[in-house]
Amino acid sequence: MPESYPTTFPPNFQEKTSVREYTQTQLPLDHVTIKGNYQVPNTTCENGSPVFRNKLCQSTKGNHLVTSVHPRLTTLYDVFNVAMESYPTHNCLGSKTPSQKAFLCNTFAEVGLLRDQFGAGIMSLMKGGLSADQDDSHVITFYAPNCLEWIVADLSCVAYGIPTAPLYDTLGPGVIEHIVETTQSLVMLLSPAQLSSVLHLAGKNKLSSTKVLILTDIADLLTLSLEVCGEANRLSIKLVTFTEVCVLGSLKPMTHIPPTPDTLYTISFTSGTVGMPKGVELTHQNAIAGIATLYTTVTKPSPLYTPASNCYRSLCFLPLAHVFQKLIFYFELSIGGTIYLPSVPNDLNQIFKDIALIKPTHMVGVPRVFNRIESGIARKLETANLLTKIIYQKCIIYKDQKFMDGKHVTNHWLYDRRFTHKIKAVLGLENVRLMATGSAPMLPETIQSMRYLLNTEVVQGYGLTESFGPITVQLANDEINPVSSGFISATTEFQLRDYPENNYIWKKNRSGELYLRGPQITARYYKDPEKTKESISADGWYRTGDIATLDELGRVRVVDRAKNIFKLSFGEYISPEKVENVYLKSNASLMTQVYVYGDPLQSFLVAIVVLQENACLELLQRSLSKVLAKIRFMDESNMTELNSNVDLRRLLLRHMNKNAFASGSLNGMERLKNIKLFFNHISESGERNSGENYGFTVENGLLTPTLKTKRMNARARFSTEFEEMYAEGDLTV
Structure with a gap:
């Protein structure tokens, strides 16, 4: 199974160019160079399509798939270190409680210090009689909503080569027990809200491997009840706060244990519909290839339209337990962005209040969030006065024409500077220059409507947990009616194999079940050779279970899950x-x-x-x-x-x-x-x-x-x- 791919950069990469210079001046790539496919020679297939790569691979060394955008970016450890060197005084993370009026921010340098302290503290706890090994058995589980402690702990685990495994409430007690016992997790980071349920499981002898619980959100253990502390003591489980681990690390600093591209970064357990979920192994190579996909295809928000002190800012509201948000988070770090954490995670109403407060430059979400924005705008327009409705209708006609002329973002004195800007300002989106959606398909008309009414780029991608995020991305100026999922990334090759049960046949209608392979795709499921064999072939092809079609220009359109049709x-x-x-x-x-x-x-x-x-x-x-x-x-x-x-x-x-x-x-x-x-x-x-x-x-x-x-x-x-x-x-x- 091909787990290592030849180190390959985009063809326009020049030696001795710094990461910051190259990514800011040469990326994303000119859309002309990535709009289309390259058919890999000698790959014709009787029961499906040939193998396709992005047409950029015609110009890469050896026609290989891209593994990274720069030699200094080979792991997520490199991503944060380069960002910290490039933007030490930039605000990195912002957080607030519901009662606070403003977000409090930590700079990249401050977050780096917290990373080092917490990481050293974790290593001290592990060496303190828990285990002396330094291998993949040291999996740390995370059971908390998006918060500063979650992100710092993830950066710390990256710095010391420790794999992580996120947990979330909807998994249920049985699945949480399965994940913790499968990974033999010694240490768990969790919020106080989950403490009672975790101790309850441990009391039933269900979490025998877990010896340390690190609590977020509280300064010391005195805020916990004596009953809870006593139960943890009875179970021989050590309770410690995030702050205490940082103090321990500051007293006992330790040298980093940098990962390699093949080092396991995280084990992401997918929410299974039948039986226990599968643990997708994702390496640093998978993550770096995912970042390369974003760098080469997605237009970064223009800093000309945003406050100079914080060029890029966003709200990290999708669960960090899922790879899509993780990938976006590390990409945002790499461009020196400020990442704000929601004051009340999972509360959509509060999330929109947070958005209005921070006024992001870009927004990454899922269809449900964007559908809500669009429906809110639609309701306002339905009750608007006659003049506003006339302006709206003329605005849409104007936008249609400009899009056909290649201008997907405009600057009309009435339609944009007054009409669409007013709509954006009401939502707190006046600084937004890019919106991206994933996780599930969004209706083409919704994408088009959002583009016009918010005067911004709106793109949709397709990806899976097994691909560490999107492997196709729509190009903002490509389709006026964006029905496709876009072009394949230069990090991944694909093939459509016939799915005769539903009449998806390549030679008949250019469709079939989508198979993927490349440096962005997982190689296996964690400790599950049977599931690995079912989904991943011996030569590395991953069977997605999704039905897709390929149009004449090379765009992939994912129709649906094969099992949903x-x-x-x-x-x-x-x-x-x-x-x-x-x-x-x-x-x-x-x-x-x-x-x-x-x-x-x-x-x-x-x-x-x-x-x-x-x-x-x-x-x-x-x-x-x-x-x-x-x-x-x-x-x-x-x-x-x-x-x-x-x-x-x-x-x-x-x-x-x-x-x-x-x-x-x-x-x-x-x-x-x-x-x-x-x-x-x-x-x-x-x-x-x-x-x-x-x-x-x-x-x-x-x-x-x-x-x-x-x-x-x-x-x-x-x-x-x-x-x-x-x-x-x-x-x-």
């Missing part, structure tokens, strides 16, 4: 995520979430819908039904009654279908024929808010931490509702 009784194949995106986009003011389901023995689709209560009540007031107009509230307390009201659901469905099919993006078999409503007013932070229907959340097990729908969980949760809808029949007749 289903066939209705008439033989029509349905991609549920596509249908969901169209309904969400076209009904932005009415609904926030939708889960589409199709029984292969039935001839039509049904769905679970999460509504905007106020918008729905307004719709009912405008209806001709006096009975429906009398409904005054919609929540869990009357959800059964509402779902029993066929006239209500029929009215909502008619409205949703009218809007969805006006877009022209769906065919007749993709029309919803029955719906049930779902209400959940408990937020991610556990508080009830009568004014907002949160619907699917991480807390109720229907969303992943990166805000994707857990389709297997949703199918099980609403199995009764699906049976009832099919028994009831088509509500559109």
Whole structure:
């Protein structure tokens, strides 16, 4: 299995050029050089496509895949050290509590000092009788939300060559036990909120390998109850605060143990739908190749439009337990950016308040976040005065024309300096020059709308945990209707292999199941040779399980997960995520979430819908039904009654279908024929808010931490509702 790839840099790299000079003046690459594919010679295949690389590889040494953008950037240890040398006095990390009015920032030099102190403290704890080995058995588990301590601890583990394994609440006790015992984690970094549950597991002899718990957020152990401290003592588990570990390290400094490209950086356990999750081994080479993908393709926000003291600033609100946010975080470090941590992680309302406070230059999120921004703008425009609506319509026409002329960001005296700038300012996004989304596909119309209304670059990528983030990235000025996932990165090669079960055949329709290989792709699953053999071939090809097509210009378009695509009784194949995106986009003011389901023995689709209560009540007031107009509230307390009201659901469905099919993006078999409503007013932070229907959340097990729908969980949760809808029949007749 090819785990090492020849060291290869972009063809425009010049020897003796510093990292800062090269990345600021020569990257990203000219889009002309990366728009297209290079067919690797002698790779024709009877049951699929040839092997393709980015056309840049025609100009690399030996036509090899790119492994890094600079000789000094071979590990994440190099990334932070170079950033610390280049930007020692720049603000690096910003954090605040909900009660504080402003973020407090640490410079790169200060974060570097904390890294050294905490890392030395960890090494002292490990050498203090816990273990004398220095190998991969020293895995440290992280069980905390995004916070300064999380990031410093990660940098420390990088500096001393210690692999990490993140944990998160939705895994459940059984999976957490499995991960800790599989990794034999001696030390765990965790927030006080998780302490009781971890001690409870340890009390059942479920975490026998864990001997030290390092607590974030508290200055000393005196804030803990005597009962908790006594339980830890009884279990022979040492409790220590993050601050105490730093003090220990300052008293006993230790020389770094720098990693190599092949050193294991992290083990990322994917949220499995059946059985225990797989631990994806990701090395420093995988991470550096991922950073190379971003450097070569993504346009950095222009510092001309931002405060000189902080050229790049962002809010790190996607979970650091997932590789997409980790990759973005290290990329932002490498360009000297200031990274702010959310004051209340997982609370979307507070996240938007934090965004308004820091006014980021770029924003990395997932479709649910961007859909919420777009739907908020759409609701404002619906109630705007006539003049504003006229300006909006003329603005869209102007933007369309300019995009066709190659100008995707404009500076019109009215449409931009007044109209779109005002929209951005209300959201705290007036400094934003780049938005990037991943994790799940976003509707092309949403991307286009965000580009125009926020006058900024909006790009989408495709990637997986196994690829350490995106391996395809849309180019901002490439598609006016961005239906594809973009061009393959120069770090990865791909092949489409026939998937005859669903009629995805390369020679017939340039499609198939996507296979990946390269320095950005994992080589194995942690201590799981059976799963490794199932997904990764002996010659290094990783089977993604995703169906993709390739257009004539070489863009990859990921259709859906092979296991998500289903066939209705008439033989029509349905991609549920596509249908969901169209309904969400076209009904932005009415609904926030939708889960589409199709029984292969039935001839039509049904769905679970999460509504905007106020918008729905307004719709009912405008209806001709006096009975429906009398409904005054919609929540869990009357959800059964509402779902029993066929006239209500029929009215909502008619409205949703009218809007969805006006877009022209769906065919007749993709029309919803029955719906049930779902209400959940408990937020991610556990508080009830009568004014907002949160619907699917991480807390109720229907969303992943990166805000994707857990389709297997949703199918099980609403199995009764699906049976009832099919028994009831088509509500559109």
